[in-house]
Amino acid sequence: MKKLFKAFILTAAMTAIASGCSSQGSSGNGKTELTLFSTVTNESDQKTLTAVIKKFEDKNPDIDIKENYPADGYEGMLRVKMAANDMPDLFDTHGWAKNRYGEYTEDLSSMAWAESLDPALNPILKDDSGKVYAYPLNQAKDGITYNATLLEEYGIEPPSTFDEFMKALETIKKKSDGEVTPLWFAGSDKSAFGQFFDQFSTPLLVTDKENNFEKELLDGSFDWSNYTYLPEKLKEMFDKGLLNEDVLTAQNHQMTELMAQNKIGFIIGGGMLGPSVEELNPDVQLGVIPMPAIHEGDEQSWIGGERHTLAVWKDSKKKEEAKKFIEFISQPEIVKEIAEGTSLPPGLTNTESKNYYSEYFEKYKDIKVQPYFDRVFLPSGMWDPMGATGQELLTGTMTPKQVSNKMSEEYDRLLNQK
Structure with a gap:
């Protein structure tokens, strides 16, 4: 019985170590795996985001992004993750970038796209010190x-x-x-x-x-x-x-x-x-x-x-890869693709887009x-x-x-x- 118990403990420890290694870097196929959690629930919006992720992965075959769309369970899951200080590498702040998630977010103000942030989003995504808390996929x-x-x-x-x-x-x-x-x-x-x-x-x-x-x-x-x-x-x-x-x-x-x-x-x-x-x-x-x-x-x-955003977890072991993805989606042609694919205005001013409701917004x-x-x-x-x-x-x-x-x-x- 003691041998069986020791074997169980050893197996659990090995599993924990393997899990820890996986969360810090590579997936089973040798790629760097990024976790992405989003509040996107609309099917067409999910297709848009998934298509953009695939484009990034095609250009960066060493990075694998695992997206999650927990819908109604999103806030509950993120609260648990905040309490454990085990956040996704990329996550949606859904309007609470500063007040709820602020201490978990990496400052993105040094990224080139930050200069094109729509001023209308400054009160929500930027503070007085200049910190930019998240990247806006679109705005509502x-x-x-x-x-x-x-x-x-x-x-x-x-x-x-x-x-x-x-x-x-x-x-x-x-x-x-x-x-x-x-x-x-x-x-x-x-x-x-x-x-x-x-x-x-x-x-x-x-x-x-x-x-x-x-x-x-x-x-x-x-x-x-x-x-x-x-x-x-x-x-x-x-x-x-x-x-x-x-x-x-x-x-x-x-x-x-x-x-x-x-x-x-x-x-x-x-x-x-x-x-x-x-x-x-x-x-x-x-x-x-x-x-x-x-x-x-x-x-x-x-x-x-903002409608949907992506923040980078400040304690992620894969911050550079996460920022690389945000840099990719901040390119004007991708900004346009996301805005038009989600039928919402873009969060950056570096492009013009037309969507289903453009005539009404005009x-x-x-x-x-x-x-x-x-x-x-x-x-x-x-x-x-x-x-x-x-x-x-x-x-x-x-x-x-x-x-x-x-x-x-x-x-x-x-x-x-x-």
């Missing part, structure tokens, strides 16, 4: 995606105010005899409701001068009763049958096919959807609008920042881009309750007022943990 201009073909058929103008948005939803329901879902959510994933609340929080609480709560949100004194308007409106949409009947069980992968079948009017966000819909049905044209104004006299706003080019609400005004961890309360609201286990109370409790709790 989030608003509301809509079926332009359907709206034209029904004689509906793209809404610029929340009241117009509600009227458009009701018109779609009436003119389609209930055959088209006015506003569709993949509500089996709570982040769908998080997206709704997060994007509409900006016009509700930030952009209007008479209803600006930036100071209170930042110093912790915000009265969350001012937030109740949003769960009230979401509940109103649900009660009026303006959402999909399967709102709490619908899954993200259903969205593309339903939109291609002219079964959806509007989607919150959804900016990457266009090319996938076009592939299924080229007769359906999607459009995108900035967020409608909520308060009278206010203007529309884009919600944005149409609304004078609309100001506001940063994501939760990334600026909420403590880390608020995204989860923001989405979960949306689910509970529509199951009837919470009232709109209780949603605001829950948000207040979580806000105070998480703020005190900072």
Whole structure:
């Protein structure tokens, strides 16, 4: 028995040593292996990134990049890796480059592409000392995606105010005899409701001068009763049958096919959807609008920042290889390929690109881009309750007022943990 135990310990030790050697340098085939974790979930975006990775590997046959797309599990996995100080060689900072991942990121400011970083991304990816925390694969201009073909058929103008948005939803329901879902959510994933609340929080609480709560949100004194308007409106949409009947069980992968079948009017966000819909049905044209104004006299706003990034882990044993990959994807032709492949503006100014939504971005080019609400005004961890309360609201286990109370409790709790 003792011999068996010793053999087990020896085997475990040898396995650990082999694993350690592998993580520090070469894979089993003698190549240097880089681990890459990304929050990319859209299939066409993954294809774009995979194609770029293959081009790099073809030019650098001694490097092998293992990409991972954990989807909803991304944040949880990265938190575990941060706690163990065992981060991927390359990883997506998804809006938290400085506040969450800052101490784990290599400074990329000395790389040539840093001079071409779009100034709009400076507040998110660069600090006062000049450190550049991550490379932006693209940048977001989030608003509301809509079926332009359907709206034209029904004689509906793209809404610029929340009241117009509600009227458009009701018109779609009436003119389609209930055959088209006015506003569709993949509500089996709570982040769908998080997206709704997060994007509409900006016009509700930030952009209007008479209803600006930036100071209170930042110093912790915000009265969350001012937030109740949003769960009230979401509940109103649900009660009026303006959402999909399967709102709490619908899954993200259903969205593309339903939109291609002219079964959806509007989607919150959804900016990457266009090319996938076009592939299924080229007769359906999607459009995108900035967020409608909520308060009278206010203007529309884009919600944005970086969409996807790649940071280099500062303690990686393969930093030079990781930087080599970032140097490769910062070339103008690759910047253009990623931007057009993901239907989003590039994060660098060294190229011009055209994508599916270019005409809409051009149409609304004078609309100001506001940063994501939760990334600026909420403590880390608020995204989860923001989405979960949306689910509970529509199951009837919470009232709109209780949603605001829950948000207040979580806000105070998480703020005190900072």
